[in-house]
Amino acid sequence: MSSKVKIRELVETFVGDLDRLIRESVWETAQQSLGMTGITARVAAAPAAPRAPRAAKAGKRAKAARPAAAPVAAAAAAPAPKKAGRRKKGQKRNPADIDRLTERLLAAIAAKPGQRMEHLGKQVGASTAELLIPTTRLIEGKKIRRTGEKRATQYYPAK
Secondary structure: OOHHHHHHHHHHHHHHHHHHHHHHHHHHHHHHHHOOOHHHHHHHHOOOOOOOOOOOOOOOOOOOOOOOOOOOOHHHOOOOOOOOOOOOOOOOOOHHHHHHHHHHHHHHHHHOOOEOHHHHHHHHOOOOOOOHHHHHHHHHOOOEEEEOOHHHOEEEEOO
8 A cells, every 4th residue: 555545534534533523513502502401402402313425426435424424422411501580582571570670779769869871770670771761761760761862861760
């Protein structure tokens, strides 16, 4: 066997191993991201039926066969624990949670009048988007008033 053939075989083996490792890494990352565990992960990780080698076309050399990819261990990919109290994207908030947030927002405005929404959000532990409904309810209920526009809006207790 010539040295060129040996080199080619070594390179093809290396590329096959590298390809298998990259696929395993991507698969593990996808499992962790999607929280796949138990039977779901084992079914998804089951290797496909082996394919028959392709017949060499006339006039072309047959390529060296790649080593079969090893199945990914499903138990190794543990799902990330979900945070308690979080809701799914797009899911409506509980009205009781909105009421509690409204009360905390009113207390924060009364404690430090004239603050902007970013500061109020940090005080009550909520994003500015989450404070939209409570703020609207307080303004409509005439419990707070606002001055300014857009990000310069400041909130005060009603007179």
